[in-house]
Amino acid sequence: MTDIILNKIGKTYPNGFHAIPSIDLTIKEGEFIVLVGPSGCGKSTLLRMVAGLESISQGDMMIKGQRVNEKEPADRDIAMVFQNYALYPHMTVYANMAYGLKNRGESKNVIDDKVNNVANMLGLEALLQRKPGQLSGGQRQRVAMGRAMVRDPKVFLFDEPLSNLDAKLRVQMRIEIRQLQRKLGTTTLYVTHDQVEAMTLADRLVVLSKGKAEQIGTPMELYSKPATPFVAAFIGSPSMNLLPAELNDQGIKLSEQLTLPFEHDFRGKLVWGIRPEHLEVSDENDADFAMRIQAVESLGVETLIHGVLEQSDGASTPLVVRLSGPHTPEINSLMWLTVPEHHWHIFNAETEQRLS
Numbered sequence: 001m002t003d004i005i006l007n008k009i010g011k012t013y014p015n016g017f018h019a020i021p022s023i024d025l026t027i028k029e030g031e032f033i034v035l036v037g038p039s040g041c042g043k044s045t046l047l048r049m050v051a052g053l054e055s056i057s058q059g060d061m062m063i064k065g066q067r068v069n070e071k072e073p074a075d076r077d078i079a080m081v082f083q084n085y086a087l088y089p090h091m092t093v094y095a096n097m098a099y100g101l102k103n104r105g106e107s108k109n110v111i112d113d114k115v116n117n118v119a120n121m122l123g124l125e126a127l128l129q130r131k132p133g134q135l136s137g138g139q140r141q142r143v144a145m146g147r148a149m150v151r152d153p154k155v156f157l158f159d160e161p162l163s164n165l166d167a168k169l170r171v172q173m174r175i176e177i178r179q180l181q182r183k184l185g186t187t188t189l190y191v192t193h194d195q196v197e198a199m200t201l202a203d204r205l206v207v208l209s210k211g212k213a214e215q216i217g218t219p220m221e222l223y224s225k226p227a228t229p230f231v232a233a234f235i236g237s238p239s240m241n242l243l244p245a246e247l248n249d250q251g252i253k254l255s256e257q258l259t260l261p262f263e264h265d266f267r268g269k270l271v272w273g274i275r276p277e278h279l280e281v282s283d284e285n286d287a288d289f290a291m292r293i294q295a296v297e298s299l300g301v302e303t304l305i306h307g308v309l310e311q312s313d314g315a316s317t318p319l320v321v322r323l324s325g326p327h328t329p330e331i332n333s334l335m336w337l338t339v340p341e342h343h344w345h346i347f348n349a350e351t352e353q354r355l356s
């Protein structure tokens, strides 16, 4: 069943800035959708339009079959969790969580039941009488979630809820959020600029760039078949190696000395990509090319090797290779590599659309 429909939704700010030209998105009931993209791409603007905190300049927004363009935030039956938690500092955890229910006129018994039930789910029972100032960042984040959950809304909206937490807690909370959302089955729209968070949380991701949806798909669709060089570079860490190239009768020409055999009808400039984990170390005789090693990052479980494509004309194209396990290659030595064709990503350089 469809839950939220964004039909050609656009946003022009009063100063005339077109933050979002036009976005189409259909969200299914219970789906976890992540809006991801670099700073300024329009993630928060879009989320705030769904929340009703920002007016919609064009298009239609439907929630559960109802057009909500002009509906007040309070009438949309959504709950939003903010980056800064937005808790009332003078109120206890209990009062913070009960606030929305009280405003809705629920009875004391109902409020008590709901707050205790959610506090139980989130492990907040022992903290109900504390004030936000007496809590850790992770506990505050849990209270902010609890406040959203007690209202049992149709939709959860999250605006970078984990960005104020340290790395370890972020991973823990990420898993908790996903487990809770699965349990509750509440349709969720989640904003982050962190592609790892996006990949691990989402049923489907919307990759935004300059207010435009570059691609909408499951994490694996975006990883294995990115639609544009922007998505290719944004999804995956370290980023995909993207090299300027040209397609001619011989194949993909990466430089004067280096052409990889390839057949395709297209002729002209393209962007050739391969992920760091898909470059394979080989013998000099079998190699497609060599990389001159410049830096090695040893992470134990894997090794990232940074270098440049070795070319006799001295042109330097940076490359990253990712190998599992520990490796200790020498700086300045050559590493011979093969590039299996089924791992190539090829984009038209002009239109930025995927060719193959």
Ligand code: ATP
Pocket (backbone or CB within 6 Å): 013, 014, 015, 017, 019, 037, 038, 039, 040, 041, 042, 043, 044, 045, 046, 193
């Ligand atoms: P971040 O990750 O940095 O929060 P974001 O992707 O959430 O970024 P938005 O806050 O949605 O980005 O902003 C999108 C664009 O709209 C930016 O270029 C921003 O400068 C612009 N913008 C935001 N609010 C306004 C406003 N009130 N008036 C004019 N332009 C605005």
